[in-house]
């Protein structure tokens with residue numbers, strides 16, 4: 010492809026995704042500008058990661074390095090991790106607590122809000138050297154980002170005046186965040202993995218309830234979540250985010266046996282010597298064994314049984330991304346619940362009994378589609394009609410919502426005409 014605009018988007022129901030979006034460098038670069046540095050909010054941290062004045066966390070938005078700080082006045086700030094002098098990455102460790110930030114190269118010094126507060130040899134020495142007389146430190150700050158928080162989650166935006174975070178998330182996502190963070194949390198640990206696939210393959214995977222009870226044999230066989238259970242998805246008003254659930258214990262092994270009809274995802278031959286990893290305590294009273302929420306474009310908040318985690322996507326190249334896992338628990342966990350949570354971390358993560366396969370299919374899809382310039386995927390499970398709430402997990406409809414918003418941001422007008430702005434899913438569901 011010569012140009013991002015050479016790509017033809019095949020259908021305005023978003024049931025077909027042209028494969029070059031998963032490997033083309035120019036499209037990747039445009040995503041950085043139009044999506045990640047675009048008019049939206051990107052998740053950057055949990056408040057519990059920077060609880061004290063002076064704390065910082067080095068993170069990213071898209072492929073741009075970003076730092077989130079808790080200033081001495083208690084405010085939360087975010088700025089691009091790029092020295093205003095010659096571009097050096099100012100912060101080189103992932104977490105810390107500091108008085109100020111000094112760039113290693115020429116020791117320019119910044120405060121927690123990104124203001125330049127010190128330049129060695131600013132006026133030179135003995136009348137020689139130094140910066141020009143009209144140089145003003147106030148004009149050379151680190152690039153500050155807009156910051157807002159909802160519940161425990163911190164978001165940042167390159168846009169000076171994005172829509173409010175409350176609006177951006179929408180009521181159903183806020184409700185899920187309220188539920189996941191209804192008690193004070195503490196971070197239990199981190200994992201990170203490099204997946205040799207395009208970042209959007211993973212976001213599709215996060216929006217895809219259909220694959221869960223098929224790709225993940227462990228999850229299906231041991232009834233953690235499966236496609237014969239009661240479940241569904243709720244979308245925000247643009248269908249760009251989605252929260253999905255399955256109800257624990259809403260099917261029996263006999264239901265699964267009949268529903269899967271011999272499919273290998275439900276494997277009666279498998280047994281566990283220690284089934285404790287599959288236990289579930291309904292802590293929030295929802296009855297949901299699985300609560301999975303994808304917030305466009307790069308974060309996922311989850312509870313699977315009693316594991317609580319965020320997954321943050323860092324695109325690296327057109328065909329690779331890193332996935333950052335942050336596990337958390339509630340500060341007032343009983344020792345028994347905490348032990349259970351830690352044990353269940355074995356379910357999710359790079360080598361998780363459930364989520365390991367998600368990384369592997371990212372690789373396999375990439376291998377399958379690299380260079381395929383005249384072909385596209387098919388997203389039709391659940392129908393190709395309105396993009397609205399779903400009362401089953403055997404559906405791909407929310408994935409089409411992701412692509413619709415993506416096309417809107419990227420400037421792709423699909424064949425058949427613009428599909429923006431969309432009718433809100435609530436209205437469609439009510440009709």
Ligand code: FES
Pocket residue numbers: 092093094095096097112113114115116117
């Ligand atoms: S590049 Fe940071 S002080 Fe020179």
Ligand SMILES: [Fe+2]
Pocket residue numbers: 214220221224225364367
């Ligand atoms: Fe999965």
